[in-house]
Amino acid sequence: MSNIPVVLVVPLPAQGHVNPLMILSQKLVENGCRVVFVNSEFDHKRVVNSFGEQQQHSTNQAMKLVSIPDGLGADDDRNDLNKLCDGLQNSMPKALEKLIEDIHLKGDNRINFIVADLCMAWALDVGSNFGIKGAIVSTASAAIIALLWSFPSLIHGGTIDSDGQRLTTKETIQISPSMAEMNTGDFFWLNMGEKINGKIIFQYVRHCCQSLNLAEWWLCNTTHELEPGALSFLPKLLPIGPLLRSYDSKIGITKAIGQYWEEDLSCMNWLDEQHHGTVLYVAFGSFTHFDQNQFNELALGLALTNRPFLWVIREDSKMEYPHEFKGHKGKIVSWAPQQKVLSHPAIACFVTHCGWNSTIEGLSNGVPFLCWPYFGDQIQNKKFICDELKVGFRFDKDENGVVSCKEIKLKVEQLLSDENIKSRSLELKEKVMNNIVKGGASLENLIRFVKWLRK
CATH class of the missing domain: 3.40.50.2000 (Glycogen Phosphorylase B;)
Structure with a gap:
């Protein structure tokens, strides 16, 4: 021994x-x-x-x-x-x-x-x-x-x-x-x-x-x-x-091992039913908190894109869904097996808080980013993703410091129609892996x- x-x-x-x-x-x-x-x-x-x-x-x-x-x-x-x-x-x-x-x-x-x-x-x-x-x-x-x-x-x-x-x-x-x-x-x-x-x-x-x-x-x-x-x-x-x-x-x-929350694996079956490259994956890690107003804009923005989305909302989030959100095309889970999700062919992009683990997992799967940092080093990681690697876009806040539902729809459309970002993401994936x-x-x-x- x-x-x-x-x-x-x-x-x-x-x-x-x-x-x-x-x-x-x-x-x-x-x-x-x-x-x-x-x-x-x-x-x-x-x-x-x-x-x-x-x-x-x-x-x-x-x-x-x-x-x-x-x-x-x-x-x-x-x-x-x-x-x-x-x-x-x-x-x-x-x-x-x-x-x-x-x-x-x-x-x-x-x-x-x-x-x-x-x-x-x-x-x-x-x-x-x-x-x-x-x-x-x-x-x-x-x-x-x-x-x-x-x-x-x-x-x-x-x-x-x-x-x-x-x-x-x-x-x-x-x-x-x-x-x-x-x-x-x-x-x-x-x-x-x-x-x-x-x-x-x-x-x-x-x-x-x-x-x-x-x-x-x-x-x-x-x-x-x-x-x-x-x-x-x-x-x-x-x-x-x-x-x-x-x-x-x-x-x-x-x-x-090492997860604080149980992963909801039902999202993998749901992803299997979606078309390739159509799903927005939305996850903000274990710390991020939104106020009710920002949460509403995010929910309405996802609905406005008219695309399927997989949204991770932790159990400790005490938010109410806006009533206009009904009839959306998404699936909501309290925690997801992120590495598996990002490697799924249905995923089109990753709406993320830009934590370093999430950044590395996104890059390893060739998935383009929409960056919404919360605190700490996430702000620098956003700059790294958008300005140095050029594989993502940032959300801009309005005069009240809110990312509006219209801004979310706009950036999703811009990102998903940008062929250069897609090809750069896939090239980086190969180098990283x-x-x-x-x-x-x-x-x-x-x-x-x-x-x-x-x-």
Whole structure:
């Protein structure tokens, strides 16, 4: 048993972080590692509930799901990132230390290595107390890592202050000559919405960046073709993307582990009944919230397109449908198997919040985008999709800050009649997917990493 590496995987407790780290964990298992996957207690319950009995039977002991407290109270809102950052910084490191101690005392599964989400990079400090080496994985783009890595020089150069607030009057900066210019107003911590304190987010991420020097490996869910400039600026960062769920997993898992919500698979049968290239897929991830007025415009806009649509509306959404919405051509589900949906031939385009996972999944399936970012790095991802890759359009808000139903209809028509975007999307798909076939660059990076682990 001793030559089988046991890897502790530590994601940020949020759906968009748990998913890619779970996919990476399954790849590690397929390549002969054992994984101990650490969720917060709150998320662990959700994951196990959505996963059901299957977990016990299918992971055949190669993957163990464990949990530690996140430092928040039972009734605290886990979407309150201010509170979450506080718990992550002040409670979780001690809990992680205790978990490792307990595992080592039992002696059957000594942890050999830690793979930490970049947003949990402090886990490497905990590991170093035990002499355990580690890697970080970014669930955001390489461009975002380049931005984080540049914090000291941005502060030193007077672009931002030590709380991340803008000092410069310049609208754009260029981190490296190899990268596109970035809008200073688009910095993710300045776009967290009214309820989230951007300074807290900035300080938390800055705190995590201080642990980067402990990482033996830096891994990122991207590819060379997508982000050549950012990757050449950070030669240590290895692309291992696209991280896509494999449905023919050697460890027998057909259902997604790591999901917070149960996937409604009835949408796949519905898609089978639609004509090729006709369906709008509308999904805004696990955080986005609309007010009732914007929700109405979105619903009416989808109805106005007079096309079939598959719309994901989470169970925690308390919205009323406008009465004019009746008789639409769509199907509404509370959560969908997104990777399967995007690869379905009926899909025409992806109306998305531009989270990085969704961006990667859309690109991997050659689906053009209609971009509607909500917060954080999604605003920069929108710019990347529309201006750099040129495989999507953005929605424009009216004078009241609302995306109107007419704007939705207009952009859908523009996108679906644009043959250049369609062909660019398909060309990119081929380049991106070539990374994970035999001999592909991302797959080779992953194999190098596993070989190193097994030494």
